[in-house]
Amino acid sequence: MHDGSRRAEHAVVIAGGGPTGLMLAAELALAGVDVAVVERRETQALPSSRAGGLHARTIEVFDQRGVAERFLSEGQVAQVAGFSFIPLDISDFPTRHNYGLALWQKHIERILADWVGELPVTFYRGVEVRGFSQDDAGIDVALSDGRSLRAHYLAGCDGGRSLVRKQAGIDFPGWEASTSYLIAEAEMTEEPAWGIRRGEKGVNALGKREDGNVGIVLVEPHVGTGDEPTLQELRDSLTAVYGTDFGVRNPTWLSRFTDMARQAASYRKGRVLLAGDAAHVHAPAGGQGLNIGVQDAVNLGWKLAQVVRGISPESLLDTYQAERHPIAARVLRLTLAQTALGRGDDRTEALRETVSELLGMDEPRRRYAAMMSGLDVHYDLGESHPLLGRRMPDLDLITETGPQRVFALLHEARPFLLNLGVPGAFDLGPWAGRVRQIDARYEGAWELPVLGGVASPTAVLVRPDGYVAWVGDGADRGLREALTTWFGPPAAQ
Numbered sequence: 001m002h003d004g005s006r007r008a009e010h011a012v013v014i015a016g017g018g019p020t021g022l023m024l025a026a027e028l029a030l031a032g033v034d035v036a037v038v039e040r041r042e043t044q045a046l047p048s049s050r051a052g053g054l055h056a057r058t059i060e061v062f063d064q065r066g067v068a069e070r071f072l073s074e075g076q077v078a079q080v081a082g083f084s085f086i087p088l089d090i091s092d093f094p095t096r097h098n099y100g101l102a103l104w105q106k107h108i109e110r111i112l113a114d115w116v117g118e119l120p121v122t123f124y125r126g127v128e129v130r131g132f133s134q135d136d137a138g139i140d141v142a143l144s145d146g147r148s149l150r151a152h153y154l155a156g157c158d159g160g161r162s163l164v165r166k167q168a169g170i171d172f173p174g175w176e177a178s179t180s181y182l183i184a185e186a187e188m189t190e191e192p193a194w195g196i197r198r199g200e201k202g203v204n205a206l207g208k209r210e211d212g213n214v215g216i217v218l219v220e221p222h223v224g225t226g227d228e229p230t231l232q233e234l235r236d237s238l239t240a241v242y243g244t245d246f247g248v249r250n251p252t253w254l255s256r257f258t259d260m261a262r263q264a265a266s267y268r269k270g271r272v273l274l275a276g277d278a279a280h281v282h283a284p285a286g287g288q289g290l291n292i293g294v295q296d297a298v299n300l301g302w303k304l305a306q307v308v309r310g311i312s313p314e315s316l317l318d319t320y321q322a323e324r325h326p327i328a329a330r331v332l333r334l335t336l337a338q339t340a341l342g343r344g345d346d347r348t349e350a351l352r353e354t355v356s357e358l359l360g361m362d363e364p365r366r367r368y369a370a371m372m373s374g375l376d377v378h379y380d381l382g383e384s385h386p387l388l389g390r391r392m393p394d395l396d397l398i399t400e401t402g403p404q405r406v407f408a409l410l411h412e413a414r415p416f417l418l419n420l421g422v423p424g425a426f427d428l429g430p431w432a433g434r435v436r437q438i439d440a441r442y443e444g445a446w447e448l449p450v451l452g453g454v455a456s457p458t459a460v461l462v463r464p465d466g467y468v469a470w471v472g473d474g475a476d477r478g479l480r481e482a483l484t485t486w487f488g489p490p491a492a493q
Helices: 019-030 056-064 068-072 105-117 163-168 231-242 289-308 314-341 346-359 362-373 479-487
Strands: 012-015 035-039 076-078 100-102 121-125 129-134 139-143 148-151 153-156 180-188 195-198 203-208 214-219 248-258 261-263 272-274 396-399 402-405 416-419 436-441 446-448 452-454 459-462 468-472
Touching (some): 012 019, 012 139, 019 289, 035 148, 056 068, 056 100, 129 153, 129 163, 153 289, 180 231, 289 314, 314 346, 314 362, 459 479
Parallel strands (some): 012 035, 416 436
Antiparallel strands (some): 076 100, 139 148, 180 248, 203 214, 396 436
16 A cells, blocks of 8 residues: 555556556566556456457467466467458467467456566556656656656556547547447347347347356447447347347446547657557457557567666667557558458458458468467568567477476566577677576477478577567677667666
């Protein structure tokens, strides 16, 4: 607890304790940064199931931190990647996790919160960020209960209607809604028409939930506004689609979403940063929203930590926007396309059959499956080896202490130089305290999703987020420049 009569100080304050905010808090805490989360809910409990699973790259991210099994033990491993309900099998992809995970968001958040609870993270629950003001030395954050927090940075992970984004004056351009959906969990007195039914404007679905209630997704006859629809609107929409409302009653959750697609013009303004839905909103087609939010947090966390700790200059934060903005922009385009393809008129159905046939071919299937699962992310770090800017494969290494997986080397969210050539061939010099050097052998092939086999490097520099920052070919050309770019100048404290 904190004394309300004085201002508490933290290095970073995060507005919003959903999946993105929790993941960012974990990344900062692992890096030794004093971080606080402001969350309006008194507990992590959600009144509904919400998002329905994890894609392969997000499972890999959790594996990099040593917590993947916590999620896998509670979910159902399945091929969840798809494009507008056209399934995309990734079982032949070169990854330890060549599948997705069916697991409701309420469980994902609970597991995440349990993990974060084991880390030195401060929570302010039952309150919201109401405003802030920044100066050259820091940022003052006003809470809804009258308290104030002082920090170096404020991270807005507070959803699509982000107060942090709005008060920072960051534009949110994009596409207006062309259709709206009701989403609910409720009782029904009659047996519903289970499964998916396509309508002229989109997909409707009724499915059984864990608690016996019915999960409902309905296209509204007209574009609705606001996120608090009424039970009568739900009944009317059910009747419009199915000819009956199935005696729907006692909703435990009733909300509305649209196919609006918007993206923040900038992910940073001064000491304010945005991640997750605060930075990008889109229709849930493809199930990518929660996943790219978590991956935003992993990209931002180690960079923000290094700036706060004085290891790297503030300019390192510019790479967060440079790397993650294009990823979300592509997701917006993909969800627009999937929403259009989900409509049920004859012309769209003909188009859907054509796209389905194309995605049944091997090369298009691999390409789109990698996009939807997050396994094809490629940050533009220059022209070099195909590994540069891509996820480091989870290789089975032989080290002087025995067998070791690459992802196990990332559990503490620290960078490392993996030397696969002559032991002790590299001298990290002033970076030795910031970057570990691992001498190892690897006997197998190097494979990447979509690209397939690539030439074996003699060394790779791996960032805390698991992406390759430098590739060696027998010499150390460019290594000092890469170390300086990503892990601070030689004189950094």
